[in-house]
Amino acid sequence: MLTEPANAYARRLNTWDAAMIVIGGVIGAGIFITPATVAQNTSSGLQVLILWAIGGLLTLAGVLCYAELGARRPQAGGIYVYLREAFGLLPAFLFGWTMALINYPGSVAAVVTKFAVYFCRALGVSRLYELPVAVGAIVFIVGINLFGIRAGAWMQNIFTVLKVMAIALLVIAGMMLAHGHLGLVLAVDTTRPVSSWAFAGALLPVLFAYGGFHYLNDLAGEVRNPQRTLPRALGMGMVGVVVCYVLVNFAYLAGLGHAGLATSIAPAADLMQKLFGAHGATVIEVGIACSTFGYCSIAIAGGARVLQTMGADGVFFRATGRVDPRTRAPQIALAVLGLWAIVLTVSGSFNQLLNYTTVGEWLGHVFGIGTLFWYRKHFIDDPAPYRVPFYPLLPLIFVITVFGVIVASAIHAPGDAGMSLLIIALGVPVYYGWQWWSRRRS
Template sequence: MENPGYARRLTLFDAALIVVGGIIGGGIFLNPGIAAQRTSSGLVLLGLWVGAGLLTLVGCLCYSELGARRPQAGGSYVYLREAFGELAGFLFGWTMLLVIYSGSAAAVATIFGTYATSVFGLPANLVKPLAVGALVFVTGINLFGIKLGARIQNVFAILKLAAIAVLVVTGLAFAGAGTTQAFSSSPMPPGAGGIAGALLPVLFAFSGFSYLNNLAGEVRDPQRTLPRALVLGMLVVIAAYVLTNYAYLAVLGHDGLAASSAPAADVMSRVFGDAGAKVIAIGIAISTLGFCNITLVAGARVLQVMGEDGLFFASVARLHPVHRTPNIALGALSGWAILLVLAANYGQLLDFATFGDWAAYAVTIATLFWYRRHVKERPSFVTPAYPLLPLVFMATVVAVVVAYAWSKPLSAAVVCGVVLAGLPVYAVWRRLFSKLAR
């Protein structure tokens, strides 16, 4: 039986909130403390967040053109396969399944478990079971159609923005006495590895801006809607992130932020006591659920398209005949993410997912040059200041990834090993098992 095809049910409002929900997970509530440990002042820290936001905005502009050119499910996988060949597409999908999307969902689900145990005073050994439960929950939501999933995703996104608004207002209204010191200028610690080490947790918090492109086959009027949603959603995220970090610094100071493992909870606790900490912890838990939701939904679309192309099992290509959702692909990705939750800790998942994610962004944006050269029709949106902006994005990301690999060779080696392992898997699949996909 032929697939019924995806239904285009996502509006501009839905799409913009998918961008917001795909970026804002748990990183903004946890990673500022890690970044503060690796910087020397509040000004440097804020500069990193602004710079990472602008860099990600450039990435959104590039992905806007790619989405306008190929408004179909699959996102980066489709662009890489078409521009650089089937092997490139397979390696992206392989790495996405094993490390990037699954690792991101597992890492943020772990944050959910951490905050949930904190709110309800549960023992620490329940963090992983709660993380697994979160992944099962968001998977179940999306078995019944994109519109229902989008409505729940919209609720998650609005609630997480409300939590950030409460945090920002609290920080601005109750700034600490050390605010001036927190924003005093001081040089960045020397060494490219130090810069990369500070920037990587910041970049992790901005990861996920490309998820909407994976869902392009379900967006109404995608040539117009995709670029608008990507830019609008990204501007909202930049504003939210910069203001949140300002609030952290205003209440805790730079040294206090560097010493904090849960800065959002510490800010609210300092102002409102335990009740404030629990309120923001609930907001964070909701935020992480929204991120896990969109990560798994977006990744499942990649696996589904790979199945259609014969690069994965035929079963994952099937769409539910009524809900028109790739339920088998969704279950496969969720199942692997659950295994990662059980096998690794948050720090490992953070490093693996971020390293792989941003390396994939740089390679995917390189496809713009292929499209500009080989596909002559002009899309509804073109990247401004081409080729300067794509080149700046690629060069910056490559520099950060290389510097971080130098400072954390084991994490980089694991991700590179996963990618390289995909080469023999692809060869064996094509030679012996491709008939399983037919």
């Protein structure tokens, strides 16, 4: 089964747009909240910084692998396309079933709800408006993306710049609060002994905060000169994210200390309020609202391309496989994903779904990177415009380390990991049921 032809999408994204998608797809709400969870599972500021550095380096290794995969197959759909070509349609469907139908819309619902909370809080309006604001944000994002990738890219670039400015403000505030006592950042918190399993398990929320770097590969069919642009944008964008994440955690530790970070519910707001009072907390709430809104825009755009590819392959509704010839946007797939995200937002069922699919997401990355070995074996003589350095070491490090983190997480939280595997397994009868139904209709 073939997807839409390569020219169904228009290549309108330049290197700047692509790098902004990488940064915007990774930086959402996680860096403003997750550091507290990481601190709770560590006993010193040094351990916190080590975890964020390890997560960043590991993600960079994965990004370099995705750069080669994207350069080899610059098509919409990303991991779904790689899995389909290397391992067949069923494994690709299981990834799409888990991600495009559950994780993508679930993450949009979760993040847009945080957007609404911070948006209403910054404006000082009642919490009664949070749900309408969240639904309105999804409708607005889908509406902009219906006009094509350029319209979505303009909006995304603006919000990515705003979220980077918010992170820069946090870093400045943390340094100002340190008062020259930066050595306290690395101090040990003797009141919080942590087991080695908890420390290893703390890498999963770090990886979750680094997640989203694959969205650019979902949009690879719309990148200009993809063999050059994809590796450059992925590398530039991810290096920028790692620098931002390590610096902002350093700022949290400098301003709040390890104990303060571990007990904080909203470390970004606490840091700004400590220095600037209530006005500081309001400013960072606006920054978080911009960050979460920008993430939702990328997740909807990327997820819709996966749905479109699945529809074109005949493993989802055929109508979603269409690309509008005028706007070059997968309008029906965008509408379906947006509507499903709204349903999850209104129902409030997204938090558990995200817990259940986080393991599945990173398993998808493990097998996605694993396709690189298949491509190297079966296309050994094909000219590759970009090759991941230190092959096969970097992909092996990524695959083995991430798989180890998944195992540690499963030991730490077996219920969530088990449900994740169950959701993936449920995709098998759905796939064969869909195939049977499609043949009967034909």
